[in-house]
Amino acid sequence: MSIKVTLPTAFTRHTDGRKQFNSTAQNLPGLIADIDTTFPALSTQIKDEEGKLRRFINIYVNEEDIRFLGGETYAFQDGDEVMLIPSIAGGSF
Amino acid sequence: MNYSCSRYELKCNECGKRFGNQPLSACPDCLAPLEIAYDLEAARGIFTRENIAAGPVNIWRYAALLPIPEGFQPDLPVGFTPLVRAKNLGKRIGATNLYVKNDAVCFPTLSFKDRVVSVALANAQKFGFDVVGCSSTGNLANSVAAQAARLGLKATILVPADLEPAKILNTQVYGARLIRIDGNYDHVNRLCTQIADEYAWGLVNVNLRPYYAEGSKTVGYEIAEQLGWRLPDNVVVPMAGGSLIRKIRKAFNELIYLGLVEEKPVRFFGAQATGCSPISVAVKSGADYIEPQRPNTIARSLAIGNPADGPAAAKMIRSSGGWAEDVSDVEIVSGIQELAETEGIFTETAGGVTTAVTARLYADGRISPDQITVSCITGNGLKTTDALTGHYQQERAVRPRLADFDAYIRELDGIAEPELAIAGAN
Numbered sequence: 001m002s003i004k005v006t007l008p009t010a011f012t013r014h015t016d017g018r019k020q021f022n023s024t025a026q027n028l029p030g031l032i033a034d035i036d037t038t039f040p041a042l043s044t045q046i047k048d049e050e051g052k053l054r055r056f057i058n059i060y061v062n063e064e065d066i067r068f069l070g071g072e073t074y075a076f077q078d079g080d081e082v083m084l085i086p087s088i089a090g091g092s093f
Numbered sequence: 094m095n096y097s098c099s100r101y102e103l104k105c106n107e108c109g110k111r112f113g114n115q116p117l118s119a120c121p122d123c124l125a126p127l128e129i130a131y132d133l134e135a136a137r138g139i140f141t142r143e144n145i146a147a148g149p150v151n152i153w154r155y156a157a158l159l160p161i162p163e164g165f166q167p168d169l170p171v172g173f174t175p176l177v178r179a180k181n182l183g184k185r186i187g188a189t190n191l192y193v194k195n196d197a198v199c200f201p202t203l204s205f206k207d208r209v210v211s212v213a214l215a216n217a218q219k220f221g222f223d224v225v226g227c228s229s230t231g232n233l234a235n236s237v238a239a240q241a242a243r244l245g246l247k248a249t250i251l252v253p254a255d256l257e258p259a260k261i262l263n264t265q266v267y268g269a270r271l272i273r274i275d276g277n278y279d280h281v282n283r284l285c286t287q288i289a290d291e292y293a294w295g296l297v298n299v300n301l302r303p304y305y306a307e308g309s310k311t312v313g314y315e316i317a318e319q320l321g322w323r324l325p326d327n328v329v330v331p332m333a334g335g336s337l338i339r340k341i342r343k344a345f346n347e348l349i350y351l352g353l354v355e356e357k358p359v360r361f362f363g364a365q366a367t368g369c370s371p372i373s374v375a376v377k378s379g380a381d382y383i384e385p386q387r388p389n390t391i392a393r394s395l396a397i398g399n400p401a402d403g404p405a406a407a408k409m410i411r412s413s414g415g416w417a418e419d420v421s422d423v424e425i426v427s428g429i430q431e432l433a434e435t436e437g438i439f440t441e442t443a444g445g446v447t448t449a450v451t452a453r454l455y456a457d458g459r460i461s462p463d464q465i466t467v468s469c470i471t472g473n474g475l476k477t478t479d480a481l482t483g484h485y486q487q488e489r490a491v492r493p494r495l496a497d498f499d500a501y502i503r504e505l506d507g508i509a510e511p512e513l514a515i516a517g518a519n
Contacts, residue, residue: 056126
């Protein structure tokens with residue numbers, strides 16, 4: 001089982017420029033744990049002081065907001081495309 | 094007249110970091126939305142009642158507190174729409190001191206979005222964008238298309254596929270590239286954040302959002318000036334993304350700080366359609382987060398299920414002592430009709446929401462009849478005539494003869510012929 005995770009450009013300074021990576025996480029908490037291990041600097045950026053995902057980040061699974069799918073309880077399906085996007089993303093030239 | 098206010102820059106409201114001026118809407122560190130911070134002390138002595146009165150009769154009279162680049166020369170006379178006393182509507186809903194701020198006649202495209210777009214595009218030009226665009230529920234699309242045409246910029250505009258036909262036509266006519274997205278506004282908006290990440294485009298409500306949003310302050314400045322430089326007791330504002338209501342408050346606070354109006358607690362009331370009411374629900378429940386909704390309402394211009402400024406708007410409304418309400422689609426249509434029949438103002442569905450919510454706030458005793466209350470109408474009814482389909486019949490044609498006309502009027506009024514003759518004899 002594998003999901004494809006896509007990041008906005010603003011996050012890539014913490015991932016050696018990578019905008020996409022694969023994960024075998026079963027659900028959202030699993031994905032966060034995966035990021036903790038693989039990209040610790042990104043983990044610091046997307047979580048607040050209490051270790052919770054910052055409220056300005058939206059997570060989409062195959063175009064749908066994960067909150068409509070059950071949030072943390074949603075079980076990722078093989079091939080899911082997961083996107084992390086700031087609620088209003090910063091653009092660049 | 095010098096139209097630029099050089100002392101402003103992007104600031105993160107969460108972590109306080111400043112970022113100069115660039116097309117950026119989220120803090121690179123904590124990801125919170127960025128806003129424009131001004132050196133208000135530098136505006137003291139410049140942003141005065143006298144200087145404003147000497148300026149043009151449009152939003153550029155307030156340029157000293159707008160994020161306008163150095164050397165900018167405004168072109169279009171945007172804004173300064175009528176603030177009308179609504180005695181007839183007031184009588185019907187139990188209000189004695191009610192005003193309507195009528196952005197249904199905002200120039201050039203008949204909605205308050207003309208204000209935000211003119212400020213955003215001034216910055217788009219400064220940043221060197223050749224292509225501008227937006228994600229839109231319609232009014233923004235119309236305004237970006239029209240003003241981009243005027244400025245010679247290319248426009249690419251994304252809208253939900255089910256948008257009202259008039260709003261689609263009113264975008265295409267200006268030569269803009271209109272792309273209908275198979276999804277709701279939240280899908281369109283998410284796609285636009287990705288586009289802003291990949292394309293060198295100036296998307297007014299994405300990477301230019303902090304500049305764009307400041308244009309909404311002019312609604313607040315105008316209300317205060319048109320009330321004779323005083324603040325109202327209450328403001329009723331429609332909410333989609335939740336930005337306008339906060340910017341009106343920002344405008345009032347700046348006017349207080351600079352001494353243009355006396356300090357006064359103003360209560361802010363938000364209006365939504367029940368079919369898309371995430372901010373109203375948050376205000377009522379006291380939540381500090383927004384539970385996103387899948388919109389299902391005829392008020393498509395307010396149909397944002399995951400509003401970016403929603404949490405901040407809900408918090409501000411509660412802290413002002415205000416409230417939020419939401420109304421059904423049936424009430425929205427009644428609101429449109431009521432405003433048209435009483436004040437001669439034809440507003441779109443969003444204005445129906447605002448009018449119906451205003452009526453409910455009086456009915457529920459949340460607003461006292463004699464308090465100065467301003468109801469903000471943000472768009473024009475000609476763009477959403479489909480909402481009234483079936484409410485008015487086209488009657489049969491009458492032959493151009495007086496006798497036929499007389500008979501027809503008698504028929505409409507249900508008056509028998511002899512009675513009319515007697516009435517005529519008197």
